Amino acid sequence: MQGIQLRDAYYSEIPAIARMSTLAFWDDDLFAILIHPHREKYPGDADLYWIRRARVNFWDYRRKWLVAVDKDEKGTDTIVGVAQWERLGPGGKRMDCHWLDPRNLLKPLSRLAMFLHAWSWPNRACDPAQEDAIERSYPYFEKAWTGDRAESWYLELLAVHPDHQGRGIGRKLVQWGLDRAQEERVCASVVSAWGKDGFYQKAGFNVQSGCATSGEGNPLANVRGGNIFWKDPEPTNTTVG
Incomplete structure (x- = not known):
């Protein structure tokens, strides 16, 4: 892992993050087969899906965008991995800007801009009926984050460039969130893609x-994977005097 560093993502890096995410999920059941069945014909269009989501979510202060960068001999950064962690529950609400903060306008304005962007540049790689499948599936499994698990650091996105997989980059991006959850004494959570259960364990x-794919009428019902995994905080050592 020599040369790999984690840092906050920059807004200007969203196109590079999108390209890497497209490549990382090229054969994935959800993001590729269900949502982007025409990716072979329009390989660049799938990037639009990731760009539009990121440009809206980037201004949500409950979300933490991390990139793993590989520095070359000249010190130039190459993005090789990305993670988007979201702080759920009351702890996440405390991360929001004050309601008077002008930055609160950035997310709704970005959402409007991306709506117009999608109208002007449609994503030809996607199935329009499935592009919002994830959002429509939330009511079927969002109750998993209630009770003792209402407070959580949730790993919403993890992607590593195919040319750099097997170097421990994903583990490092995962560990960041596990450490934050442990520090705050809350759980960490993730919805696993097909074939990734062993990695997360x-x-x-x-x-x-x-499971994010269960429930009658769930738009993800035919998608393989979707198991929800948790890491509860470890008990702290206390000394009885």
Whole structure:
């Protein structure tokens, strides 16, 4: 892992993050087969899906965008991995800007801009009926984050460039969130893609409970994967005097 560093993502890096995410999920059941069935014909258009989502979510202060960068001999950064962690629950609400903060306008303005962007430059790689499948699926599994698990650092996105997989980059991006959750004494959570259960278990998510594809009428019902994994905070050592 020599040369790999984690840092906050820059807004200007969203196109590079989008390209990497497209490549990382090229054969994924959800993002590729369901949402982007025409990606072979329009390979660049799938980037639009990631760009539009990121340009809106980037201004949500409950979300933390991290990139893993590889520095070359000249010190130039190459983005090789990305993670988007979201702080759920009351702890996340405390991360929002004050209601008078002008930055609060950035997210709704970005949402409007991306709506117009999608109207002007349609994503030809996607199935229009499935482009919002994830958003429509939330009511079927969002109750998993209630009770003792209402407070959580949720790993919403993890992608590593195919040319750099196997170097421990994903583990490092995962560990950032696990450390924050432990510091705050809340759980960490993730919805696992097909074939990634073992990775998340080895990374520290030691409890599987719930599935994002279950429930009659769930638009993700035919998507493989979707197991929800958790990492509860470790008990702190206390000394009795």
